[in-house]
Amino acid sequence: xxxxxxxxxxxxxxxxxxxxxxxxxxxxxxxxxxxxxxxxxxxxxxxxxxxxxxxxxxxxxxxxxxxxxxxxxxxxxxxxxxxxxxxxxxxxxxxxxxxxxxxxxxxxxxxxxxxxxxxxxxxxxxxxxxxxxxxxxxxxxxxxxxxxxxxxxxxxxxxxxxxxxxxxxxxxxxxxxxxxxxxxxxxxxxxxxxxxxxxxxxxxxxxxxxxxxxxxxxxxxxxxxxxxxxxxxxxxxxxxxxxxxxxxxxxxxxxxxxxxxxxxxxxxxxxxxxxxxxxxxxxxxxxxxxxxxxxxxxxxxxxxxxxxxxxxxxxxxxxxxxxxxxxxxxxxxxxxxxxxxxxxxxxxxxxxxxxxxxxxxxxxxxxxxxxxxxxxxxxxxxxxxxxxxxxxxxxxxxxxxxxxxxxxxxxxxxxxxxxxxxxxxxxxxxxxxxxxxxxxxxxxxxx
Amino acid sequence: xxxxxxxxxxxxxxxxxxxxxxxxxxxxxxxxxxxxxxxxxxxxxxxxxxxxxxxxxxxxxxxxxxxxxxxxxxxxxxxxxxxxxxxxxxxxxxxxxxxxxxxxxxxxxxxxxxxxxxxxxxxxxxxxxxxxxxxxxxxxxxxxxxxxxxxxxxxxxxxxxxxxxxxxxxxxxxxxxxxxxxxxxxxxxxxxxxxxxxxxxxxxxxxxxxxxxxxxxxxxxxxxxxxxxxxxxxxxxxxxxxxxxxxxxxxxxxxxxxxxxxxxxxxxxxxxxxxxxxxxxxxxxxxxxxxxxxxxxxxxxxxxxxxxxxxxxxxxxxxxxxxxxxxxxxxxxxxxxxxxxxxxxxxxxxxxxxxxxxxxxxxxxxxxxxxxxxxxxxxxxxxxxxxxxxxxxxxxxxxxxxxxxxxxxxxxxxxxxxxxxxxxxxxxxxxxxxxxxx
Numbered sequence: 001x002x003x004x005x006x007x008x009x010x011x012x013x014x015x016x017x018x019x020x021x022x023x024x025x026x027x028x029x030x031x032x033x034x035x036x037x038x039x040x041x042x043x044x045x046x047x048x049x050x051x052x053x054x055x056x057x058x059x060x061x062x063x064x065x066x067x068x069x070x071x072x073x074x075x076x077x078x079x080x081x082x083x084x085x086x087x088x089x090x091x092x093x094x095x096x097x098x099x100x101x102x103x104x105x106x107x108x109x110x111x112x113x114x115x116x117x118x119x120x121x122x123x124x125x126x127x128x129x130x131x132x133x134x135x136x137x138x139x140x141x142x143x144x145x146x147x148x149x150x151x152x153x154x155x156x157x158x159x160x161x162x163x164x165x166x167x168x169x170x171x172x173x174x175x176x177x178x179x180x181x182x183x184x185x186x187x188x189x190x191x192x193x194x195x196x197x198x199x200x201x202x203x204x205x206x207x208x209x210x211x212x213x214x215x216x217x218x219x220x221x222x223x224x225x226x227x228x229x230x231x232x233x234x235x236x237x238x239x240x241x242x243x244x245x246x247x248x249x250x251x252x253x254x255x256x257x258x259x260x261x262x263x264x265x266x267x268x269x270x271x272x273x274x275x276x277x278x279x280x281x282x283x284x285x286x287x288x289x290x291x292x293x294x295x296x297x298x299x300x301x302x303x304x305x306x307x308x309x310x311x312x313x314x315x316x317x318x319x320x321x322x323x324x325x326x327x328x329x330x331x332x333x334x335x336x337x338x339x340x341x342x343x344x345x346x347x348x349x350x351x352x353x354x355x356x357x358x359x360x361x362x363x364x365x366x367x368x369x370x371x372x373x374x375x376x377x378x379x380x381x382x383x384x385x386x387x388x389x390x391x392x393x394x395x396x397x398x399x400x401x402x403x404x405x406x407x408x409x410x411x412x413x414x415x416x417x418x419x420x421x422x423x424x425x426x427x428x429x430x431x432x433x434x435x436x437x438x439x440x441x442x443x444x445x446x447x
Numbered sequence: 448x449x450x451x452x453x454x455x456x457x458x459x460x461x462x463x464x465x466x467x468x469x470x471x472x473x474x475x476x477x478x479x480x481x482x483x484x485x486x487x488x489x490x491x492x493x494x495x496x497x498x499x500x501x502x503x504x505x506x507x508x509x510x511x512x513x514x515x516x517x518x519x520x521x522x523x524x525x526x527x528x529x530x531x532x533x534x535x536x537x538x539x540x541x542x543x544x545x546x547x548x549x550x551x552x553x554x555x556x557x558x559x560x561x562x563x564x565x566x567x568x569x570x571x572x573x574x575x576x577x578x579x580x581x582x583x584x585x586x587x588x589x590x591x592x593x594x595x596x597x598x599x600x601x602x603x604x605x606x607x608x609x610x611x612x613x614x615x616x617x618x619x620x621x622x623x624x625x626x627x628x629x630x631x632x633x634x635x636x637x638x639x640x641x642x643x644x645x646x647x648x649x650x651x652x653x654x655x656x657x658x659x660x661x662x663x664x665x666x667x668x669x670x671x672x673x674x675x676x677x678x679x680x681x682x683x684x685x686x687x688x689x690x691x692x693x694x695x696x697x698x699x700x701x702x703x704x705x706x707x708x709x710x711x712x713x714x715x716x717x718x719x720x721x722x723x724x725x726x727x728x729x730x731x732x733x734x735x736x737x738x739x740x741x742x743x744x745x746x747x748x749x750x751x752x753x754x755x756x757x758x759x760x761x762x763x764x765x766x767x768x769x770x771x772x773x774x775x776x777x778x779x780x781x782x783x784x785x786x787x788x789x790x791x792x793x794x795x796x797x798x799x800x801x802x803x804x805x806x807x808x809x810x811x812x813x814x815x816x817x818x819x820x821x822x823x824x825x826x827x828x829x830x831x832x833x834x835x836x837x838x839x840x841x842x843x844x845x846x847x848x849x850x851x852x853x854x855x856x857x858x859x860x861x862x863x864x865x866x867x868x869x870x871x872x873x874x875x876x877x878x879x880x881x882x883x884x885x
Contacts, residue, residue, distance in 0.1 A: 059704035059711040062539065066512070066707060067657065069649060076510060077546060077649020089621060092700040092715025092727030150597075150647040151568075170657070172664055172673075172709035 048122040049160055049180050050101045050386075051168060052427055057175035060087045060094035064167035064176060071166060072156050073149075080149045082158040083167055096176070098167075099124060099145040099158040100386050107157075110140030116157075125159045142404045179427065187424035191260070195267040202321050203264045210264070210321040211312065212243075219243035223366075224296065224359045225312050228303035232310075251366040255373070259353055259360055260419030265316045268338065269352060270394070272345040282347040282355065289354060289415060293365075296358035311358055316341045350394045353417060364414040372433055374416055374423070377442030378408040380430035389422035389431050398422060408441045454507035454854070455479070455550045456650070459492065460571040462564055464637050465556030469564075469571040474550060483507060483854075483864070485831040486533040487871040489522035489551065493531070496555055498524050501633055503544065503602075503642065504551035506833020510542035510646075510706070512656035513853040514663055514845075515838035517541050517705035520830055521602075521617070521626070523633045525807070527789075530878040532628040534810040536602060536619050537705040537835050539646075543600040546646025554639060563641035565595050568648065579640045580609045583755040584618050591641055598643035605757020607784035608635035614762035614783060614790065616812075618754065622729045625812025627759045627796040655856060663849060664709045670844040677702045678714035678730040681841070684816055685733055691740035694747060695730065703729060710841050712814075718747040728754070733814040734798070735760030742767040743776050752777055756784040761812070765790050808878060809836070816840040827872045 068081035083098040105124045108116045115130035116137060126137070126146065133153050137146040146157040158165075160178070168178045202210050213220040219242075226244035230236055247258060259266055299311035312318050319334040344351045353360050376389060381403060390400035395415055402409040413436075422431040432442050455474060462469040482488040485506035493502045502522045509516050519541035521534040544552070548569025561576045574595055579587055584605040591601055601620055608615035608631040615631035617624050634640075667673050679699060682691045698718045704711035715727040728751055730736060735753070739746035742764050749767075753760040758780065766783045767776055783790070796811035797803045800818025809826050813836045817825070822840070828847050829839040839845065847868060851861045 056701065059702050059708075061704040061706060061708050061711070063707050070652060070657070073649060074651070075649035076512070076652045077647075078542070079546070079647040080649060087703070089715075089729060090726045092717060092729070094701060094703065151649075166657075170661065172704075173711075 048101060048103060049163065049178070050122075050427075051098055051158070051160070051165055052177040052179050053096050053098065054175045054177070055093060055095055057173045058085070058094040058096060059173055059175075060085050061172065063170050063172060064096060064098075067166045067170045068158075071161060077151070080151060080156060082145075082147060082156040084147055097143055097145055097147075099141075100143060101158075101160065102386075103388070103391055106140040106142065107137035107146055110136045112136060121163070123160050123162070124157070126155060126157050131155055181427065182424075185424045187420045191419060194261045195270065198262045199264045199267045202262075203324050211318050220246050222318070222359065223247055224299065224362045225309060225315075225318070227296075227300050227362065228309040228311060231300045232303040232307050234304075247363070248366045251363045252369045253371055255367050255370045255413055255416060255418040256360065256363045257418040258363060259357075260417035263317060263359075264320050265338070265341075266350070266353065266417070268316075268320065268342055269345050269350055272342050273349055273394075276345055279348060280346055282351050286355060291355045292357055292361040295356060296361040299358050315359070316352070317359060349396070350417075354395050354415070360417075367414050367416075370413055371436060372418075373413050373436045374411050374418070374420075374431065375434050375438075375441045376403070376409055376411070376422065376426075376431045378403065378406050378430075380442040381408075381426070381428055386427065388425045388427070392421040392425045394419060394421065453653075454511065454650070455484070455505075456545065456548055456569070456648075458549045458569060459504075459551040459553060460549045460566060460569075461553045461555065462571050462573065463555045464558040464562065464573070464639065467558065467562070467573045469573060471549060471569060471571070483831050483868060483871055484550075485509075485518065485833050486520045486522060486827070487831045487875055489520055489533065490531055490875065492551060492553060493522055493524070496553055499557075499633075499636070501554040501630075501637065501639075502551060503554075505541045505545045506831060508850060508853055509833030510545040510650060511833075511853060512652060512660035512707065513832075513834060513850055514660065514667070514842070515705055515708035515710070515835035516833055517708060517835050518830065518833045519544050521630050523630060525629055527613070527629060528804075528807060530804070530808060532630070532808060532810065533830055533875075534617065534624065534626045534628065534630045535813060535830055535836055536617075536624050537837070538600070538619055538622065539706045540600045540602065540619055540644065541833060542706050543644035543646035545650065546648045547644050548648050552642070554637060557636060558638040561638050561640045563591065563595065563643055564639065565598065565643045565645070567597075567645035574643075576640050581606050584621055584757050585755060587640070588621060591643065595643055598645045600644040600646075602642040602644075603757070604631040604634050604640060605755065605784075607756045607758040608632060610785045611635065611787045612758065612784050613788070614759045615757055616753075616759040618757050621754060622731050623735075623754050623760070625732070625810045627761060627811030628807050631757060653853075653856070656853060659853060660707075663845070666849075667709060667842050667845060672842045672844055673710050676711045678712060678716075678733065681712050681733045681814060681816070681837075682737055685737045685814065691737040691746065694740045694744070695736070698747065699730075700727060705835050705838070708835060708838055710838055712837055712841060716747060732760055732812070734812070735764070738764035739767075742769050743771065743773075745773045745776060748773060749776055749780060752780050756780070758784045759796075759812075761796055762790055765792060765795060804878075805876060808876065813837060814840070823876060824872055827875050828868055831868060831871055831875065 062078055062085050064083045065078035065081040065085055066076050068083050069077040073080045083096055086095045101122055101124045105118055113130045113132055115127045118124045133155050135148055138144050146155050149156055165178050168176045211222050211225055221243040223244040302310035314337050316338050319337040323334045341352055387400045387403050390398040395417055397412055397415045399409040430442050457474050458471050459474055460471050478491055482491050489502040489504040493500055504520055506518055509518055517537045519536040525532045547566045561579050563574045563576050565572045565574055584603060587603055603618050613632060617626040617631040695716055698716040700715040700717060702711035703713040713729055713731045716730050717727045719725055736746055736750055738761050739749050743749055750760055753763050763780045763783055767779055794803050798806050798815035801815055801822055805823045813826055817840055825839050826836040829836040832850055848861055848865055851864045854864055855861055
């Protein structure tokens with residue numbers, strides 16, 4: 001057989017084998033960008049796996065590094081571990097740097113080769129096949145948790161040992177705890193319960209209850225509506241004014257708890273939030289929390305000029321209570337107001353409450369006299385990259401950047417709706433309710 | 448498989464400071480067979496070089512899953528007492544040397560200008576440090592961080608060594624060390640200001656080591672050895688009058704442990720709210736602080752000054768007159784750091800119930816938590832195996848065979864290793880290890 005025939009046969013064989021192979025390329029293996037949340041995920045979010053770190057217990061012995069390196073490189077080589085122990089001698093502190101498996105991992109966004117994926121189990125992993133060791137993930141991570149191995153330049157990142165972290169098992173001081181988060185969030189359950197009951201009472205059972213409610217000698221009314229009423233009629237009716245005080249007193253005692261727990265339109269917005277597929281963002285020009293105070297002023301001024309309660313005709317809380325009950329179901333043109341304003345949820349969470357609601361503005365002014373406040377103690381917040389509190393805050397008033405820098409964020413209580421999601425979610429008990437005159441933040445006494 | 452193959456890199460670095468040259472040598476199989484490691488191996492290596500040489504070495508268990516496997520031993524022949532002295536260094540020093548790719552470092556000759564040695568990836572480099580003499584230890588550390596970034600552990604000397612004080616003490620970073628026998632003076636004589644270790648490598652481990660480590664820790668926990676930890680617990684055992692306990696009360700912060708140690712015996716203290724005292728101080732030297740507290744009501748500022756000067760706190764306490772004002776006491780410490788003559792005490796350093804010669808031979812700074820021959824043998828065994836000698840005393844229930852199980856899973860071999868260890872402890876305490884011993 002000639003040499004040429006041999007070569008031709010070999011080429012034909014290779015071609016044939018190529019055709020027989022499945023048509024797979026690297027792109028098929030590359031992790032995809034996270035899929036959209038499923039419907040069930042929105043109502044019953046999956047619990048996230050992560051490791052809690054207690055710096056008060058850490059002695060800086062480095063056992064976590066040792067044991068982690070045995071899994072990464074099959075050697076005792078602390079420098080090649082996915083966890084790093086830092087000792088700050090001047091401050092007298094020991095600290096472990098390890099991946100928090102964030103809900104929205106910045107490393108995942110930063111990876112240019114899409115080598116990082118967040119699995120269904122919540123674990124953020126690096127796919128070695130695609131990782132080019134560029135280190136952008138390390139720079140993007142607030143914790144610098146993806147660690148560059150100084151011996152060979154590879155990037156190592158905690159993958160929670162696939163659900164059985166060795167560092168947790170071997171830490172002699174118990175400074176590391178593996179958790180899947182709180183199994184039952186009682187504040188969340190209570191809030192949804194109260195919101196549903198309020199909706200049932202204010203909207204379904206009794207018509208117009210939020211705007212005005214009377215049972216015997218007890219009278220309750222909307223404070224913003226009362227303000228407009230006074231402005232439009234030009235007379236101060238003491239009975240009407242005193243009936244509006246109930247909500248204001250509640251606000252002084254507990255903050256804007258009405259907005260977070262009672263408001264039926266807030267409940268609608270929270271439900272809409274669960275089904276919003278993608279947010280489009282609130283226009284920057286309208287992004288001012290002072291706008292709602294302007295609307296309140298406009299509503300009162302407009303009422304004075306027009307001679308009737310100007311805002312009440314389009315108030316989503318009022319229309320919801322007036323038009324959607326069993327006795328008044330679908331009775332007027334007001335019906336369009338609620339879906340139209342609920343659509344603002346497409347822009348940002350509770351954007352109506354953040355920027356537009358004049359009722360919230362009235363309560364915000366009342367909450368200047370509040371007795372309670374929410375504090376987040378950076379000293380107790382042991383992992384500044386966790387920022388779950390900032391992620392769950394529906395009105396976006398917790399500054400994640402401050403937290404990442406280890407600063408206790410200042411929470412503007414005129415904006416806080418006291419939903420207590422931050423308190424409920426914090427795994428380190430760093431978010432607390434305090435009296436307004438209490439100066440200390442959680443963790444300060446332990447210093 | 449020999450210990451050399453299983454627990455060592457099989458290499459030592461040799462530096463000649465006279466010619467500023469460095470090279471790596473294979474650790475001979477014969478030496479590995481005859482000597483388990485640590486102080487014993489150091490002494491054997493030193494026997495091959497000039498008597499003024501200095502050897503830093505590790506034990507077989509250093510960096511392993513054995514508890515408190517943190518030890519690095521500096522060995523040299525003391526001109527003052529004319530016998531070998533072995534100075535232990537803890538925290539992360541031992542593992543960093545071993546993971547840097549060499550098991551030991553021999554320093555020969557003397558440099559004309561101050562230098563630092565940087566060990567990384569199995570190589571030793573000599574770095575000039577022209578403007579380092581006279582600098583306080585924290586300043587020197589800053590100079591080193593700028594000049595040789597990336598190192599993880601540094602053994603340094605301070606101004607006390609530059610001024611040829613016999614009570615200069617080599618310091619592990621800013622934390623001091625148990626050196627009370629003149630290692631710093633020997634380093635200064637060689638113009639060696641610092642040894643920088645960067646252990647970015649690693650060593651293989653035996654599969655059963657992780658379980659063995661966990662079992663050992665559990666045994667210690669069950670026996671109650673780990674129930675009380677922290678600096679203050681250890682100091683209470685040394686401090687009859689309770690002065691040291693009183694002095695640090697209210698200042699203590701978090702505990703600190705050496706490499707893979709389940710029993711933290713060090714604690715951070717922040718004595719003041721403002722000024723230099725606001726910075727934390729790692730309380731490591733139990734005997735030193737107890738001695739300073741007996742002499743002065745300001746032991747923490749005095750300890751801080753000793754660490755800045757690279758001076759032995761126990762010697763400083765010996766030199767102090769009782770109950771002097773702080774400024775006067777600080778001046779006395781400065782004067783001791785500048786003095787070229789030793790304090791007038793023939794028995795210095797010493798510990799109650801322990802032979803002075805043995806105490807000096809083992810560095811003179813290991814916290815004496817027990818007395819007599821038991822202390823000596825236990826500490827010597829720890830310094831051969833590469834385990835922290837303080838931990839060996841605290842973990843009273845921990846037998847040598849518990850540690851030797853990390854070297855071999857075979858019970859018979861453990862027995863044979865125990866017999867060899869006993870022999871080497873004897874030889875170590877005799878003070879001289881001849882070439883080709885055993």
